[in-house]
Amino acid sequence: MIKDIKTLKLKPILLIAVYFSLINFAYSHNxxxxxxxxxxxxxxxxxxxxxxxxxxxxxxxxxxxxxxxxxxxxxxxxxxxxxxxxxxxxxxxxxxxxxxxxxxxxxxxxxxxxxxxxxxxxxxxxxxxxxxxxxxxxxxxxxxxxxxxx
Ligand code: HEC
Incomplete structure (x- = not known):
């Protein structure tokens, strides 16, 4: 896991996760x-x-x-x-x-x-x-x- 982060293999997935949580946050009132x-x-x-x-x-x-x-x-x-x-x-x-x-x-x-x-x-x-x-x-x-x- 740590190695993965270091080599940035997880980066795209992390970005997508952050993106979706932001969308969820923006619409959380609905x-x-x-x-x-x-x-x-x-x-x-x-x-x-x-x-x-x-x-x-x-x-x-x-x-x-x-x-x-x-x-x-x-x-x-x-x-x-x-x-x-x-x-x-x-x-x-x-x-x-x-x-x-x-x-x-x-x-x-x-x-x-x-x-x-x-x-x-x-x-x-x-x-x-x-x-x-x-x-x-x-x-x-x-x-x-x-x-x-x-
Ligand atoms: C001026 C009168 C009027 C006011 C004020 C009004 N309504 Fe209505 N409402 C209606 C009428 C008439 C209908 C039926 C619509 C139709 O079939 O044309 C309706 C339909 C609805 C429906 C759909 C119900 C269903 O069973 O399909 C909802 C939900 C609703 N009103 C909620 C509200 C809420 C919440 C408020 C206040 C924030 C509100 N209404 C204020 C007249 C009003």
Whole structure:
């Protein structure tokens, strides 16, 4: 080993290792899957949720009344995020992107009401909101979604 380093045989491999750990470090704020292991993260997410999401998704995350219908403008209503709807069918990357960019950037000609929160919430805030949302999910749905997000 020491001899290898001396003769620099390991150099390319070491460089590649350093490069990948730097990339990992740079993206570590987007660390998926997002778990419910950190109480602090959930508490922060609750505050961000209550400041930004309650008006449509409701304080208990249950979504709009009769959420499967459309509102007076003909737009879809806010679905529940509490595990009864379909939020847990999406992996963390998708959920993060929906909250960050809104559906407008993801769906062509989108005219609905789910706008992005890029200007208001950092990536870390968004991950915290997701941890808070997941804290409502039944264990089987949580486990399923965590597996999808790995
Ligand atoms: C102005 C109302 C409004 C606000 C505020 C809002 N949403 Fe939404 N959201 C919607 C609507 C409406 C949809 C359904 C989108 C559609 O189908 O057009 C949606 C969809 C979503 C989805 C996809 C859910 C799924 O099951 O597919 C997620 C996740 C979500 N919102 C999270 C959030 C979070 C987190 C916040 C706060 C940071 C937030 N929303 C704020 C209206 C809103």
């Amino acid at each position: 660390h998926f899957p997002i778990t419910i292991d950190s109480k602090i993260m959930i508490a922060k997410g609750k505050i961000a949720y209550e400041n930004n999401c309650v008006s449509c998704h409701m304080i208990n995350l249950a979504g709009a009344k009769n959420w499967k219908g459309v509102d007076e403008d003909g737009h879809r209503k806010a679905p529940p995020l509490n595990g009864t709807g379909h939020t847990w069918h999406h992996d963390d990357k998708t959920l993060h992107a929906i909250i960050k960019n809104g559906l407008a950037k993801l769906v062509k000609n989108y005219e609905g009401k789910m706008i992005g929160f890029e200007d208001k919430l950092s990536d870390k805030d968004i991950d915290s909101v997701l941890a808070y949302i997941k804290s409502y999910w039944p264990k089987d749905k949580y486990d399923h979604q965590i597996n999808m997000s790995k």
